[in-house]
Amino acid sequence: MSENNNPKRTELSSLGEFGLIDYLTKGIELKNPSSRYGVGDDAAVIDHVDFQTLVSVDLLVEGIHFDLGYTPLKHLGYKAAVVNFSDMAAMNARPTQIVVGVALSNRFSLEAIEEIYVGIRLACEKYKVDLVGGDTTSSRAGLFISVTVIGQAKASELCYRKGASENDLLCVSGDLGGAYMGLLLLEREKAVFKANPNMQPDLDGFDYVLERQLKPEARLDVVDALEKAGILPSSMIDISDGLASEIKHLCKASGLGCAIYEEKLPIDPMTASVAEDFKLVPTVVALNGGEDYELLFTVKVTDFEKVNKIPGISIIGHMTSTAGEAILLTRDNESFNIEAQGWDSLSNEEQKKN
């Protein structure tokens, strides 16, 4: 287990709750002009002046969202922060602050929770976000992380899911399915290791898809690029549960349908190659694999030239008037209804139970 890698072990109870908070937040400097007061009082204070304030929360639960058998705690902390930053990108906003709640059992040491915070603080540094508060407590079993992100945007810049119009172009950043392939590789090596603990994991050469799973990034760079190109997307969402699921959300919120082209789906060669190893169709992986944290957005047809010039953005289809109907047009000119098979923690739990 990752939390036992560190030879030093300090019991959390030796610091107590306030000692722990002091220890974990030592040396934090507020960098955002909007962060007026951080850790150390009953609440943090933020001043967004002329901006709107955005807020979103995500929970990460051990055994449901992550497996400590192959997830380093530092990566877990990094990912917990980044997936929340991605929610701000999805609104065409910038993350500015986070507050973090951690509940963990006494099987974790101080060094373990510190690793989580190292990851969170690394993400904060990279994305210029201030960690302004939190709560740390015991749990009877397992590790729970709750990250609430605060962000800002001008009211006129915000992108909701509901703003798409008929014929708007559907665009996606980066490539899809990689994070899911990384997960399958990690699960496979875990199973091999369980069967024979002397076997060393064979993950060489799979860096890209492993990183997509273990260390995802939020596409704030795309928010910047769109602004620079003078494009305000008509609707936007981030791809956390898979393209198929997110496309359904955009269609539902906008009261429209869409058509996407199989040949336009951006798939990295390594994703395709790992998919084939697992006897999976790369297109299906791109449609249903979750956790890529790319942005899915719509732009007016008149923005075609502008959006086409932005590196790393793929135009994969367009919005149609048939509400709720999402169509995939294959390379063979067949058309299929897209069904969302995205990851659902409640249904998945049920599957495990049965």
Next chain:
Amino acid sequence: MSENNNPKRTELSSLGEFGLIDYLTKGIELKNPSSRYGVGDDAAVIDHVDFQTLVSVDLLVEGIHFDLGYTPLKHLGYKAAVVNFSDMAAMNARPTQIVVGVALSNRFSLEAIEEIYVGIRLACEKYKVDLVGGDTTSSRAGLFISVTVIGQAKASELCYRKGASENDLLCVSGDLGGAYMGLLLLEREKAVFKANPNMQPDLDGFDYVLERQLKPEARLDVVDALEKAGILPSSMIDISDGLASEIKHLCKASGLGCAIYEEKLPIDPMTASVAEDFKLVPTVVALNGGEDYELLFTVKVTDFEKVNKIPGISIIGHMTSTAGEAILLTRDNESFNIEAQGWDSLSNEEQKKN
């Protein structure tokens, strides 16, 4: 167990994650002018215009912060929201929005989580706070609730822990120790019931202290009363971990000490009577019992007349220059150093383990 009281049982997995969120947030109307967009997108949107924005998070963990053996789920939801509103009161701010994260195992039904949300929404209605977002997921075991509260205040009205000056008067709202006595009663009846399941719990006549434990309120009314009286406290904190612990926080943050008078500590007669039943000294209960969610604050000596006129506020002592030294002056004119023995989830967990 409370979650089995309801004869109807709908499995959470039958709705799926998005269905569940839709179900739980159905009919929510945004009431705060600052709530621009609520549930249903990647983030909620808030506009505090000329106000500062405050944010705070609290986790409530089954088996650590609550026992479903005697905590009705509706009360749990109410309390989860209210303890966060109390953090806003502690800053002299008003809560405006919350986002809620719930992780729960499949031993809970839809009706169970609905009860939690009924309690949360009841608290929101009473305190005029909007529920603007959340995350719902599975856990392998147990129930975890994460509430993040957003609030607002004018920058000039904010009260930090650090603002007290020497000779400032120490004031406390309401009375102390009741919530702890309620907890002891509930724990005693649980033990009796465990020993003999045919025994009916004998909680009649203890309504006040039981309500202090199960259905605490946030003292936003005190924030209003102070404003009306023209008093800006020099420092403020809410009493969640016990007076002794919170007084230490105020002293430390302000670089001062304090002296408080035993005879001035506000203790309800029922709290005193239950304390005596348990062979506890009421003063010790008032000092160390947690979860009263009253406000502890300091005001300038020149505000004495004004604060003295506000009903339900007790002046219990004053700030001194001896940094870090908190003194209790007893009825017998003896003086004791106050040691914080407040509740600490990490240390308490350790005690349970040993």
